[in-house]
Ligand SMILES: Cc1cc2nc3c(=O)[nH]c(=O)nc-3n(C[C@H](O)[C@H](O)[C@H](O)COP(=O)(O)OP(=O)(O)OC[C@H]3O[C@@H](n4cnc5c(N)ncnc54)[C@H](O)[C@@H]3O)c2cc1C
Ligand code: FES
């Protein structure tokens with residue numbers, strides 16, 4: 117099946133097998149930030165944006181990306197660096213393996229939720245597992261980043 | 272991960288039905304469950320060209336296309352207007368936002384898992400499942416059926432009749448539930464379902480002119496607890512589930528009858 121997909125602003129036309137998942141397809145186009153951390157759709161490491169919504173690229177078939185716009189961390193360098201600095205400052209990046217998927221979901225959350233409560237933040241990020249941090253530092257980083265974004269908007 | 276040889280994005284339900292007659296062909300929902308299996312599939316039948324990704328409101332019902340995702344339902348203003356937080360409460364613990372942006376209502380209804388939060392929520396509302404070929408069955412009846420090669424097209428939920436609340440209990444936040452429970456009221460009758468027992472939810476009803484009469488309602492709950500079958504699996508024992516059922520029923524009742532703010 118031939119699909120046409122926009123990845124980080126660039127359009128690709130490719131022949132894909134019906135059982136290829138989006139994750140492997142994206143990696144074949146050099147998007148190495150997209151990683152597989154589990155076999156059970158549970159870890160969130162493979163998060164990318166499809167049509168602006170965060171999805172698990174390990175679970176979506178590449179054929180379903182036909183005609184869609186996909187964004188990976190490679191396409192959001194500026195935002196990722198900005199939030200990444202908060203994450204590093206708070207010690208929310210230890211081994212760093214979970215970071216790309218986590219950052220992608222945080223960036224999706226910032227777009228979708230207005231002034232989220234702690235509870236809403238936790239619910240939104242619940243599907244991103246991290247073996248190292250215990251989540252407290254990640255939570256601090258997210259809240260400081262949200263504050264920063266809000267102040268920036270008010271300027 | 273499953274293997275698939277061919278892919279067919281069908282242009283009609285007739286075409287999908289024809290392809291689905293073959294046992295080795297499979298309808299594709301969000302693919303989240305299928306990916307966990309190792310099936311050898313001949314042709315994947317994709318319904319995504321049929322416009323089944325929409326939630327529509329008519330005068331008397333809400334129609335949810337089979338490819339609508341769990342997250343779409345959770346965030347839909349139409350669903351919120353008609354059912355409040357009911358579906359949010361039911362779906363919010365299912366894995367994570369990204370997962371729920373992929374998993375579909377059609378795949379969930381067809382799968383009718385014993386642990387399903389989707390079945391336990393739909394079943395206490397007046398819900399009908401529309402299958403390809405024209406047949407329409409109640410959620411209750413569909414959930415009891417043996418698996419066959421039917422195709423779920425739309426989910427129809429009657430509007431205005433029932434107010435409902437949902438509770439589940441999990442060992443850890445995003446795990447599948449140890450037990451789940453829903454309760455609906457239409458002014459005359461209470462409809463209760465306890466699911467993930469680990470078997471599917473079944474509906475018990477009670478004539479109930481006065482929903483605030485908790486003594487009568489609790490007797491009904493105790494009867495459900497006594498008469499319902501519970502089972503043991505890796506997540507919990509049947510004794511634990513039985514005990515928990517009454518706790519959850521009382522919690523969900525509080526949620527249903529208490530006005531915002533006085534739910535203590
Ligand atoms: C890791 C994990 C955790 C989960 N946790 C929970 C939980 O806590 N609570 C809960 O309620 N659920 C849970 N689920 C189930 C989930 O909510 C969905 O019900 C499930 O993924 C099926 O939906 P899908 O769109 O992915 O279906 P698919 O994987 O695409 O399909 C599943 C089956 O349904 C068939 N099918 C799909 N669409 C149709 C259709 N329109 N008509 C006929 N047949 C169809 C397929 O052929 C396949 O046999 C979990 C699933 C996973 C993978
Ligand atoms: S790789 Fe773990 S959820 Fe996708």
Ligand code: FES
Nearest residue numbers: 210214246247248
């Ligand atoms: S920092 Fe190591 S898994 Fe999150």
